[in-house]
Amino acid sequence: MPTHWAIDLGTSNTTICEDRSGRPHVVNLPDLAKLEPVTQTPVMPSCVCVMDTSAEQVLIGQEAVTYNWDGRATGFARGFKRHLGMESGRAMARVGSRTFTAQDIAALFLREVVGALEARFGDEVTDITIATPSGFYETYRAELQAIVRALKRRGWWERLWARLRGKPGDIVFRTLDEPVAAALGYGVDVGRATTLVAFDFGGGSMEAAVVRTHGAQTVETGRAEVLAKQAVELGGDDVDRWILERFVPSALHDWPEWEVALRWEAERVKLLASAGNDGDFTFRNESFGKLDYHVLHDLLAGNGLYERIRGLLDALLTELRTRHGVQAGDIDDVILEGGSTLLPEVRNVVGDVLGRDKVREWLPFEAVARGACIFAGGAHVEDFIYHDYALRVLPDDRGDAEYELLIPGGTSFPTADNFVTRYYAPGFDGQQHINLFICEVGRVAGQRIGWTERANGSRYFVPRTAGERAFCLCLNEADPALPLTPAGRGTSPRLRVTYSVDENRWLCVTVHDLQRKTDLKVRHPVVRLR
Secondary structure: OOOOEEEEEOOOEEEEEEOOOOOOEEOOOOOOOEEOOOOOOEEEEOEEEEOOOOOOOEEEHHHHHHHOOOOOOOOEEEOOHHHHOOOOOOEEEEEOOEEEEHHHHHHHHHHHHHHHHHHHHOOOOOEEEEEEOOOOOHHHHHHHHHHHHHHOOOHHHHHHHHHHOOOOOOOEEEEEEHHHHHHHHHOOOOOOOEEEEEEEEOOOOEEEEEEEEOOHHHHHHOOOEEEEEEEEOOOHHHHHHHHHHHHOOHHHHHOHHHHHHHHHHHHHHHHHHHOOOOEEEEEOOEEEEEEOHHHHHHHHHHOOHHHHHHHHHHHHHHHHHHHHOOOHHHOOEEEEEOHHHHOOOHHHHHHHHHOHHHEOOOOOOOHHHHHHHHHHOOOOOOOEOOOEEEEEEOOOOOOOOEEEEEEOOOOEOOOOOOOEEEEEOOOOOOEEEEOOOEEEEOOEOOEOOOOEEOOOOOEEEOOOOHHHHHOEEEOOOOOOOEEEEEEEOOOOOOEEEEEEEOOOOEEEEEEEEOOOOEEEEEEEEEEEOO
Protein backbone atom coordinates (compact mmCIF):
# COMPACT_ATOMS: atom_id res chain seq x y z
CA MET A 1 0.00 0.00 0.00
CA PRO A 2 1.56 3.35 -1.01
CA THR A 3 2.16 6.12 1.47
CA HIS A 4 -0.34 8.96 1.22
CA TRP A 5 1.36 12.35 1.11
CA ALA A 6 -0.71 15.49 1.70
CA ILE A 7 0.36 19.09 1.11
CA ASP A 8 -1.23 22.22 2.49
CA LEU A 9 0.21 24.67 -0.03
CA GLY A 10 -0.15 27.99 1.75
CA THR A 11 0.48 31.51 0.57
CA SER A 12 3.04 32.07 3.35
CA ASN A 13 3.83 28.58 4.66
CA THR A 14 3.41 24.99 3.52
CA THR A 15 2.75 21.98 5.73
CA ILE A 16 3.27 18.34 4.69
CA CYS A 17 1.65 15.27 6.21
CA GLU A 18 2.14 11.52 5.65
CA ASP A 19 0.64 8.29 6.93
CA ARG A 20 3.71 6.03 6.85
CA SER A 21 3.31 5.49 10.60
CA GLY A 22 -0.32 4.34 10.24
CA ARG A 23 -1.77 7.67 11.31
CA PRO A 24 -1.39 11.13 9.76
CA HIS A 25 1.85 12.68 10.87
CA VAL A 26 3.25 16.13 10.07
CA VAL A 27 6.59 15.88 8.28
CA ASN A 28 9.63 17.87 9.35
CA LEU A 29 12.29 18.58 6.72
CA PRO A 30 14.81 20.31 9.02
CA ASP A 31 16.82 22.10 6.33
CA LEU A 32 13.74 23.47 4.59
CA ALA A 33 11.26 23.97 7.42
CA LYS A 34 11.19 25.92 10.65
CA LEU A 35 9.40 25.09 13.88
CA GLU A 36 6.54 27.52 14.37
CA PRO A 37 7.31 28.97 17.85
CA VAL A 38 3.81 28.77 19.32
CA THR A 39 2.62 25.32 18.20
CA GLN A 40 6.04 23.82 17.34
CA THR A 41 4.57 22.65 14.02
CA PRO A 42 7.22 22.29 11.28
CA VAL A 43 6.23 24.69 8.50
CA MET A 44 8.06 25.41 5.26
CA PRO A 45 8.03 28.97 3.93
CA SER A 46 6.35 28.94 0.50
CA CYS A 47 9.38 30.53 -1.10
CA VAL A 48 11.65 29.71 -4.03
CA CYS A 49 15.02 31.11 -5.01
CA VAL A 50 16.16 30.19 -8.53
CA MET A 51 19.94 30.25 -8.73
CA ASP A 52 20.56 29.81 -12.49
CA THR A 53 18.72 30.20 -15.78
CA SER A 54 18.40 26.42 -16.27
CA ALA A 55 16.65 26.09 -12.87
CA GLU A 56 18.83 23.10 -12.05
CA GLN A 57 19.86 24.73 -8.77
CA VAL A 58 16.88 25.88 -6.75
CA LEU A 59 16.47 26.71 -3.08
CA ILE A 60 13.08 26.46 -1.38
CA GLY A 61 11.62 27.00 2.06
CA GLN A 62 13.84 28.24 4.85
CA GLU A 63 16.96 27.84 2.72
CA ALA A 64 15.54 30.30 0.20
CA VAL A 65 14.55 32.75 2.95
CA THR A 66 18.01 32.58 4.53
CA TYR A 67 19.73 33.11 1.19
CA ASN A 68 17.57 36.17 0.57
CA TRP A 69 18.38 37.67 3.98
CA ASP A 70 18.80 41.16 2.54
CA GLY A 71 15.81 40.96 0.15
CA ARG A 72 17.94 41.53 -2.93
CA ALA A 73 18.01 38.11 -4.63
CA THR A 74 16.39 38.58 -8.07
CA GLY A 75 15.55 34.88 -8.32
CA PHE A 76 13.54 34.95 -5.10
CA ALA A 77 9.75 34.50 -5.27
CA ARG A 78 6.93 34.10 -2.76
CA GLY A 79 3.15 34.39 -2.89
CA PHE A 80 2.86 32.34 -6.08
CA LYS A 81 -0.22 30.50 -4.86
CA ARG A 82 -2.58 33.45 -5.25
CA HIS A 83 -1.61 33.86 -8.91
CA LEU A 84 -1.61 30.21 -10.00
CA GLY A 85 -5.30 29.93 -10.85
CA MET A 86 -5.97 33.13 -12.80
CA GLU A 87 -2.54 34.59 -13.61
CA SER A 88 -0.29 31.57 -13.95
CA GLY A 89 1.80 33.48 -16.50
CA ARG A 90 2.49 36.34 -14.11
CA ALA A 91 6.22 37.07 -13.75
CA MET A 92 7.47 36.20 -10.27
CA ALA A 93 11.28 36.18 -10.55
CA ARG A 94 14.08 36.84 -13.00
CA VAL A 95 17.50 35.22 -13.36
CA GLY A 96 19.69 36.67 -16.07
CA SER A 97 17.57 36.98 -19.19
CA ARG A 98 14.98 34.41 -18.10
CA THR A 99 11.68 35.24 -16.41
CA PHE A 100 9.98 32.69 -14.16
CA THR A 101 6.19 32.76 -13.97
CA ALA A 102 3.88 31.75 -11.12
CA GLN A 103 3.41 28.39 -12.85
CA ASP A 104 7.19 27.94 -13.13
CA ILE A 105 7.75 28.80 -9.48
CA ALA A 106 4.96 26.48 -8.27
CA ALA A 107 6.41 23.66 -10.38
CA LEU A 108 9.91 24.23 -9.04
CA PHE A 109 8.63 24.38 -5.46
CA LEU A 110 6.72 21.09 -5.75
CA ARG A 111 9.61 19.49 -7.63
CA GLU A 112 11.99 20.27 -4.80
CA VAL A 113 9.47 19.23 -2.12
CA VAL A 114 8.98 15.81 -3.72
CA GLY A 115 12.72 15.38 -4.21
CA ALA A 116 13.39 16.26 -0.57
CA LEU A 117 10.75 13.79 0.65
CA GLU A 118 12.16 10.97 -1.44
CA ALA A 119 15.71 11.73 -0.35
CA ARG A 120 14.69 11.90 3.32
CA PHE A 121 12.50 8.81 3.49
CA GLY A 122 13.92 6.65 0.70
CA ASP A 123 10.50 6.03 -0.87
CA GLU A 124 9.12 7.24 -4.18
CA VAL A 125 6.20 9.63 -3.89
CA THR A 126 3.35 8.14 -5.90
CA ASP A 127 0.28 9.42 -4.04
CA ILE A 128 -0.20 13.17 -3.51
CA THR A 129 -3.18 15.12 -2.21
CA ILE A 130 -3.18 18.93 -2.24
CA ALA A 131 -5.87 21.01 -0.54
CA THR A 132 -7.24 23.94 -2.55
CA PRO A 133 -9.27 27.01 -1.50
CA SER A 134 -13.00 26.58 -2.12
CA GLY A 135 -13.32 29.91 -3.87
CA PHE A 136 -10.49 29.35 -6.34
CA TYR A 137 -11.29 28.68 -9.96
CA GLU A 138 -11.13 25.15 -11.37
CA THR A 139 -8.08 26.26 -13.35
CA TYR A 140 -6.11 26.26 -10.08
CA ARG A 141 -6.75 22.54 -9.62
CA ALA A 142 -5.92 21.95 -13.27
CA GLU A 143 -2.62 23.79 -12.92
CA LEU A 144 -1.67 21.71 -9.89
CA GLN A 145 -2.62 18.46 -11.60
CA ALA A 146 -0.55 19.33 -14.67
CA ILE A 147 2.45 20.23 -12.50
CA VAL A 148 2.30 17.04 -10.42
CA ARG A 149 1.82 14.75 -13.40
CA ALA A 150 4.68 16.47 -15.26
CA LEU A 151 7.09 15.81 -12.41
CA LYS A 152 7.62 12.19 -13.46
CA ARG A 153 8.59 13.21 -16.95
CA ARG A 154 11.61 15.12 -15.71
CA GLY A 155 14.98 13.44 -16.10
CA TRP A 156 15.80 13.18 -12.42
CA TRP A 157 12.45 11.53 -11.69
CA GLU A 158 12.84 9.02 -14.50
CA ARG A 159 16.34 8.11 -13.32
CA LEU A 160 15.06 7.64 -9.78
CA TRP A 161 12.21 5.41 -10.87
CA ALA A 162 14.46 3.41 -13.19
CA ARG A 163 16.79 2.75 -10.30
CA LEU A 164 14.12 1.88 -7.78
CA ARG A 165 11.29 0.22 -9.70
CA GLY A 166 11.94 0.20 -13.41
CA LYS A 167 9.29 1.72 -15.65
CA PRO A 168 7.22 4.17 -13.62
CA GLY A 169 3.45 3.88 -13.34
CA ASP A 170 0.80 6.56 -13.00
CA ILE A 171 0.87 8.89 -10.04
CA VAL A 172 -2.26 9.23 -7.92
CA PHE A 173 -3.22 12.88 -7.50
CA ARG A 174 -6.19 14.29 -5.57
CA THR A 175 -7.47 17.67 -4.50
CA LEU A 176 -10.07 18.63 -1.94
CA ASP A 177 -11.44 21.89 -0.63
CA GLU A 178 -9.37 23.43 2.16
CA PRO A 179 -12.38 23.89 4.50
CA VAL A 180 -13.24 20.20 4.09
CA ALA A 181 -9.62 19.25 4.77
CA ALA A 182 -9.54 21.49 7.84
CA ALA A 183 -12.80 20.01 9.09
CA LEU A 184 -11.39 16.49 8.77
CA GLY A 185 -8.19 17.58 10.47
CA TYR A 186 -10.16 19.04 13.36
CA GLY A 187 -12.17 15.84 13.76
CA VAL A 188 -15.44 16.91 12.11
CA ASP A 189 -17.25 13.99 10.51
CA VAL A 190 -18.04 15.22 6.99
CA GLY A 191 -19.76 11.89 6.35
CA ARG A 192 -22.88 13.62 7.61
CA ALA A 193 -24.35 16.83 6.27
CA THR A 194 -22.97 19.78 8.20
CA THR A 195 -22.69 23.56 7.88
CA LEU A 196 -19.41 25.03 8.99
CA VAL A 197 -17.48 28.28 8.92
CA ALA A 198 -13.82 28.26 7.95
CA PHE A 199 -12.09 31.37 9.29
CA ASP A 200 -8.68 31.71 7.61
CA PHE A 201 -6.40 34.43 8.96
CA GLY A 202 -2.92 34.21 7.49
CA GLY A 203 -0.05 36.47 6.64
CA GLY A 204 -1.69 38.45 3.85
CA SER A 205 -5.45 38.27 4.22
CA MET A 206 -8.42 37.36 6.37
CA GLU A 207 -11.14 35.22 4.84
CA ALA A 208 -14.27 33.53 6.12
CA ALA A 209 -16.40 31.06 4.20
CA VAL A 210 -19.56 29.17 5.06
CA VAL A 211 -19.53 25.73 3.44
CA ARG A 212 -22.04 22.92 3.51
CA THR A 213 -20.88 19.34 3.30
CA HIS A 214 -23.11 16.72 1.73
CA GLY A 215 -22.37 13.53 3.60
CA ALA A 216 -21.10 10.62 1.53
CA GLN A 217 -20.75 12.83 -1.55
CA THR A 218 -18.26 15.07 0.25
CA VAL A 219 -16.31 12.06 1.53
CA GLU A 220 -15.97 10.77 -2.02
CA THR A 221 -15.15 14.05 -3.81
CA GLY A 222 -13.64 16.27 -1.15
CA ARG A 223 -15.93 19.07 -2.35
CA ALA A 224 -18.28 21.26 -0.39
CA GLU A 225 -20.84 23.88 -1.41
CA VAL A 226 -19.76 27.44 -0.64
CA LEU A 227 -22.79 29.32 0.72
CA ALA A 228 -21.12 32.63 1.55
CA LYS A 229 -17.65 34.13 1.55
CA GLN A 230 -16.08 37.39 2.70
CA ALA A 231 -12.47 38.58 2.69
CA VAL A 232 -10.38 41.62 3.60
CA GLU A 233 -6.77 42.43 2.76
CA LEU A 234 -5.46 42.35 6.31
CA GLY A 235 -3.07 39.78 7.73
CA GLY A 236 -0.12 38.99 9.94
CA ASP A 237 2.18 41.09 7.75
CA ASP A 238 0.14 44.15 8.75
CA VAL A 239 0.51 43.23 12.43
CA ASP A 240 4.29 43.02 11.93
CA ARG A 241 4.18 46.52 10.45
CA TRP A 242 2.22 47.82 13.44
CA ILE A 243 4.83 46.35 15.77
CA LEU A 244 7.62 48.03 13.80
CA GLU A 245 5.79 51.35 13.97
CA ARG A 246 5.44 50.91 17.73
CA PHE A 247 9.04 49.99 18.53
CA VAL A 248 11.39 51.02 15.72
CA PRO A 249 12.23 54.60 14.71
CA SER A 250 10.76 55.36 11.31
CA ALA A 251 14.18 56.29 9.91
CA LEU A 252 15.24 52.64 10.09
CA HIS A 253 12.31 51.52 7.92
CA ASP A 254 13.84 53.13 4.85
CA TRP A 255 16.98 50.99 4.81
CA PRO A 256 16.31 48.13 2.33
CA GLU A 257 19.04 45.90 3.72
CA TRP A 258 17.47 46.04 7.17
CA GLU A 259 13.84 45.57 6.14
CA VAL A 260 13.89 41.76 6.08
CA ALA A 261 15.70 41.43 9.44
CA LEU A 262 13.31 43.90 11.09
CA ARG A 263 10.29 41.98 9.79
CA TRP A 264 11.68 38.72 11.10
CA GLU A 265 12.21 40.26 14.52
CA ALA A 266 8.69 41.69 14.54
CA GLU A 267 7.27 38.27 13.68
CA ARG A 268 9.38 36.61 16.38
CA VAL A 269 8.23 38.86 19.24
CA LYS A 270 4.65 38.73 17.94
CA LEU A 271 4.59 34.95 18.24
CA LEU A 272 6.17 35.02 21.70
CA ALA A 273 3.65 37.56 22.97
CA SER A 274 0.74 35.61 21.46
CA ALA A 275 1.86 32.59 23.48
CA GLY A 276 1.84 34.61 26.72
CA ASN A 277 5.59 35.24 26.89
CA ASP A 278 7.57 38.48 26.85
CA GLY A 279 9.32 39.30 23.60
CA ASP A 280 12.26 41.72 23.71
CA PHE A 281 12.47 43.48 20.32
CA THR A 282 16.20 43.49 19.58
CA PHE A 283 17.98 44.71 16.48
CA ARG A 284 21.73 45.13 15.97
CA ASN A 285 22.32 44.41 19.68
CA GLU A 286 19.98 47.20 20.76
CA SER A 287 16.73 46.62 22.64
CA PHE A 288 13.73 48.67 21.54
CA GLY A 289 11.33 47.46 24.23
CA LYS A 290 9.27 44.48 25.33
CA LEU A 291 6.10 43.13 23.77
CA ASP A 292 3.84 41.01 25.96
CA TYR A 293 0.33 39.57 25.59
CA HIS A 294 -1.46 42.64 26.93
CA VAL A 295 0.61 45.19 25.01
CA LEU A 296 0.03 43.24 21.80
CA HIS A 297 -3.70 43.02 22.56
CA ASP A 298 -3.89 46.79 23.00
CA LEU A 299 -1.90 47.31 19.81
CA LEU A 300 -4.31 45.13 17.84
CA ALA A 301 -7.34 46.81 19.35
CA GLY A 302 -5.91 50.26 18.69
CA ASN A 303 -5.39 49.43 15.02
CA GLY A 304 -8.95 48.17 14.67
CA LEU A 305 -8.22 44.47 14.16
CA TYR A 306 -11.07 43.18 16.30
CA GLU A 307 -13.57 45.52 14.68
CA ARG A 308 -12.42 44.32 11.26
CA ILE A 309 -13.01 40.71 12.31
CA ARG A 310 -16.50 41.49 13.62
CA GLY A 311 -17.31 43.43 10.47
CA LEU A 312 -16.14 40.58 8.27
CA LEU A 313 -18.20 37.99 10.15
CA ASP A 314 -21.28 40.21 10.32
CA ALA A 315 -21.11 40.66 6.54
CA LEU A 316 -20.71 36.90 6.16
CA LEU A 317 -23.81 36.17 8.24
CA THR A 318 -25.79 38.82 6.36
CA GLU A 319 -24.86 37.24 3.03
CA LEU A 320 -25.70 33.80 4.37
CA ARG A 321 -29.11 34.92 5.62
CA THR A 322 -29.96 36.99 2.53
CA ARG A 323 -28.91 34.47 -0.13
CA HIS A 324 -29.83 31.18 1.52
CA GLY A 325 -32.09 31.92 4.47
CA VAL A 326 -29.56 30.22 6.77
CA GLN A 327 -29.28 31.68 10.26
CA ALA A 328 -26.24 31.86 12.52
CA GLY A 329 -27.81 29.22 14.76
CA ASP A 330 -27.75 26.75 11.86
CA ILE A 331 -23.93 26.72 11.81
CA ASP A 332 -22.59 23.49 13.32
CA ASP A 333 -18.84 24.12 13.62
CA VAL A 334 -16.30 26.91 13.27
CA ILE A 335 -12.75 25.98 12.31
CA LEU A 336 -9.72 28.25 12.48
CA GLU A 337 -6.94 28.25 9.91
CA GLY A 338 -3.80 30.34 9.58
CA GLY A 339 -1.13 31.45 12.01
CA SER A 340 -2.73 34.82 12.73
CA THR A 341 -5.60 33.09 14.54
CA LEU A 342 -3.08 32.63 17.39
CA LEU A 343 -3.01 36.39 18.00
CA PRO A 344 -4.51 37.52 21.33
CA GLU A 345 -8.31 37.36 21.54
CA VAL A 346 -8.84 36.52 17.86
CA ARG A 347 -10.41 33.19 18.71
CA ASN A 348 -12.66 34.79 21.34
CA VAL A 349 -13.84 37.53 18.95
CA VAL A 350 -14.76 34.89 16.37
CA GLY A 351 -16.52 32.92 19.10
CA ASP A 352 -18.45 35.95 20.33
CA VAL A 353 -19.94 36.42 16.85
CA LEU A 354 -20.47 32.78 15.84
CA GLY A 355 -20.73 31.04 19.23
CA ARG A 356 -17.82 30.01 21.42
CA ASP A 357 -19.25 26.54 21.82
CA LYS A 358 -18.86 25.98 18.06
CA VAL A 359 -15.21 26.97 17.66
CA ARG A 360 -12.96 23.95 17.28
CA GLU A 361 -9.51 23.48 18.80
CA TRP A 362 -6.53 25.43 17.51
CA LEU A 363 -4.60 23.52 14.87
CA PRO A 364 -3.88 26.46 12.58
CA PHE A 365 -0.81 25.06 10.86
CA GLU A 366 -1.59 21.37 10.55
CA ALA A 367 -5.36 20.82 10.33
CA VAL A 368 -5.54 21.18 6.54
CA ALA A 369 -2.59 18.87 5.85
CA ARG A 370 -3.81 16.30 8.38
CA GLY A 371 -7.31 16.41 6.93
CA ALA A 372 -6.01 15.99 3.39
CA CYS A 373 -4.08 12.93 4.52
CA ILE A 374 -7.19 11.52 6.21
CA PHE A 375 -9.15 12.13 3.00
CA ALA A 376 -6.51 10.28 0.95
CA GLY A 377 -6.78 7.33 3.31
CA GLY A 378 -10.56 7.03 3.03
CA ALA A 379 -11.81 9.86 5.28
CA HIS A 380 -12.61 7.79 8.35
CA VAL A 381 -12.92 10.16 11.29
CA GLU A 382 -13.23 9.31 14.96
CA ASP A 383 -14.65 12.37 16.66
CA PHE A 384 -13.15 13.30 20.01
CA ILE A 385 -12.69 16.27 22.33
CA TYR A 386 -9.53 18.28 21.66
CA HIS A 387 -9.14 20.68 24.58
CA ASP A 388 -9.06 19.93 28.30
CA TYR A 389 -12.14 20.98 30.29
CA ALA A 390 -12.02 21.77 33.96
CA LEU A 391 -13.94 23.15 36.92
CA ARG A 392 -12.75 26.56 38.07
CA VAL A 393 -11.97 26.43 41.78
CA LEU A 394 -11.40 29.54 43.90
CA PRO A 395 -8.91 28.96 46.75
CA ASP A 396 -9.75 29.90 50.34
CA ASP A 397 -7.44 32.93 50.19
CA ARG A 398 -9.39 34.29 47.19
CA GLY A 399 -6.23 34.35 45.11
CA ASP A 400 -5.99 33.44 41.45
CA ALA A 401 -8.27 30.65 40.34
CA GLU A 402 -7.10 27.10 39.88
CA TYR A 403 -8.64 24.45 37.68
CA GLU A 404 -9.67 20.85 38.38
CA LEU A 405 -9.56 18.59 35.31
CA LEU A 406 -12.89 16.97 34.34
CA ILE A 407 -12.74 16.01 30.65
CA PRO A 408 -9.20 15.52 29.27
CA GLY A 409 -8.41 16.26 25.65
CA GLY A 410 -8.58 13.16 23.48
CA THR A 411 -11.76 11.84 25.11
CA SER A 412 -14.01 10.04 22.61
CA PHE A 413 -17.71 10.68 22.85
CA PRO A 414 -20.40 9.88 23.74
CA THR A 415 -19.18 8.80 27.16
CA ALA A 416 -20.86 6.84 29.94
CA ASP A 417 -23.30 8.84 32.08
CA ASN A 418 -20.94 8.58 35.06
CA PHE A 419 -17.73 9.36 33.14
CA VAL A 420 -16.58 11.64 36.00
CA THR A 421 -18.02 11.81 39.51
CA ARG A 422 -17.19 14.55 42.01
CA TYR A 423 -18.46 15.35 45.53
CA TYR A 424 -18.70 18.97 46.69
CA ALA A 425 -18.98 20.26 50.26
CA PRO A 426 -20.13 23.76 51.31
CA GLY A 427 -17.31 26.28 51.50
CA PHE A 428 -18.76 27.83 54.68
CA ASP A 429 -21.71 27.47 57.04
CA GLY A 430 -24.84 29.13 55.66
CA GLN A 431 -23.83 28.81 52.01
CA GLN A 432 -26.97 28.93 49.87
CA HIS A 433 -25.59 28.38 46.36
CA ILE A 434 -22.83 26.46 44.58
CA ASN A 435 -21.56 27.37 41.13
CA LEU A 436 -20.14 24.91 38.62
CA PHE A 437 -17.95 27.09 36.41
CA ILE A 438 -16.85 24.99 33.43
CA CYS A 439 -13.71 26.22 31.71
CA GLU A 440 -11.93 25.33 28.51
CA VAL A 441 -8.17 25.07 29.01
CA GLY A 442 -6.33 25.55 25.73
CA ARG A 443 -2.74 24.94 24.75
CA VAL A 444 -0.09 27.31 26.05
CA ALA A 445 2.74 27.95 23.56
CA GLY A 446 1.29 25.16 21.45
CA GLN A 447 1.60 22.56 24.20
CA ARG A 448 -1.02 21.05 26.47
CA ILE A 449 -0.59 22.30 30.01
CA GLY A 450 0.71 19.99 32.74
CA TRP A 451 -1.84 18.80 35.26
CA THR A 452 -0.63 18.04 38.81
CA GLU A 453 -2.25 15.15 40.69
CA ARG A 454 -3.08 15.77 44.34
CA ALA A 455 -3.82 13.50 47.27
CA ASN A 456 -7.56 13.41 46.47
CA GLY A 457 -6.80 11.76 43.12
CA SER A 458 -7.87 14.75 41.01
CA ARG A 459 -5.57 16.75 38.75
CA TYR A 460 -5.19 20.52 38.93
CA PHE A 461 -3.64 23.43 37.04
CA VAL A 462 -2.69 26.80 38.54
CA PRO A 463 -1.80 29.47 35.93
CA ARG A 464 1.43 31.28 36.69
CA THR A 465 1.21 34.17 34.23
CA ALA A 466 -1.39 36.39 32.62
CA GLY A 467 -0.67 34.64 29.33
CA GLU A 468 -1.50 31.23 30.85
CA ARG A 469 -4.68 32.61 32.42
CA ALA A 470 -5.74 33.94 29.01
CA PHE A 471 -5.90 30.36 27.71
CA CYS A 472 -8.41 29.33 30.43
CA LEU A 473 -11.86 30.39 29.25
CA CYS A 474 -14.96 30.12 31.45
CA LEU A 475 -17.90 29.08 29.27
CA ASN A 476 -20.92 29.40 31.57
CA GLU A 477 -20.45 32.28 34.00
CA ALA A 478 -24.00 33.48 33.26
CA ASP A 479 -25.58 30.18 34.35
CA PRO A 480 -27.63 30.29 37.58
CA ALA A 481 -26.04 28.76 40.67
CA LEU A 482 -27.26 25.50 42.18
CA PRO A 483 -29.43 26.24 45.25
CA LEU A 484 -28.68 24.66 48.64
CA THR A 485 -31.94 24.33 50.57
CA PRO A 486 -31.47 24.19 53.50
CA ALA A 487 -28.22 26.15 53.50
CA GLY A 488 -25.02 24.17 53.68
CA ARG A 489 -23.28 23.40 56.96
CA GLY A 490 -20.26 21.40 58.03
CA THR A 491 -17.56 19.86 55.88
CA SER A 492 -19.32 16.71 54.65
CA PRO A 493 -20.10 16.42 50.91
CA ARG A 494 -23.45 17.97 50.04
CA LEU A 495 -23.65 17.44 46.25
CA ARG A 496 -22.72 14.50 44.05
CA VAL A 497 -22.15 15.61 40.46
CA THR A 498 -21.57 13.24 37.55
CA TYR A 499 -20.23 14.60 34.28
CA SER A 500 -20.65 13.07 30.83
CA VAL A 501 -20.43 14.04 27.15
CA ASP A 502 -23.35 13.23 24.86
CA GLU A 503 -23.30 12.39 21.14
CA ASN A 504 -23.54 16.09 20.23
CA ARG A 505 -20.46 17.08 22.32
CA TRP A 506 -22.53 18.62 25.11
CA LEU A 507 -21.07 18.35 28.61
CA CYS A 508 -23.99 17.15 30.74
CA VAL A 509 -24.31 17.04 34.52
CA THR A 510 -26.48 15.07 36.91
CA VAL A 511 -26.56 16.79 40.32
CA HIS A 512 -27.78 14.89 43.40
CA ASP A 513 -28.40 16.62 46.74
CA LEU A 514 -27.09 14.10 49.28
CA GLN A 515 -28.87 15.70 52.24
CA ARG A 516 -32.29 15.90 50.59
CA LYS A 517 -31.74 12.68 48.61
CA THR A 518 -33.09 14.22 45.42
CA ASP A 519 -31.78 15.08 41.97
CA LEU A 520 -31.43 18.80 41.17
CA LYS A 521 -30.38 18.17 37.54
CA VAL A 522 -30.48 15.04 35.36
CA ARG A 523 -28.20 14.84 32.31
CA HIS A 524 -28.53 18.59 32.00
CA PRO A 525 -26.51 20.10 29.10
CA VAL A 526 -24.16 22.80 30.36
CA VAL A 527 -21.69 23.68 27.59
CA ARG A 528 -20.84 22.30 24.16
CA LEU A 529 -17.29 21.05 23.98
CA ARG A 530 -14.92 21.40 21.03
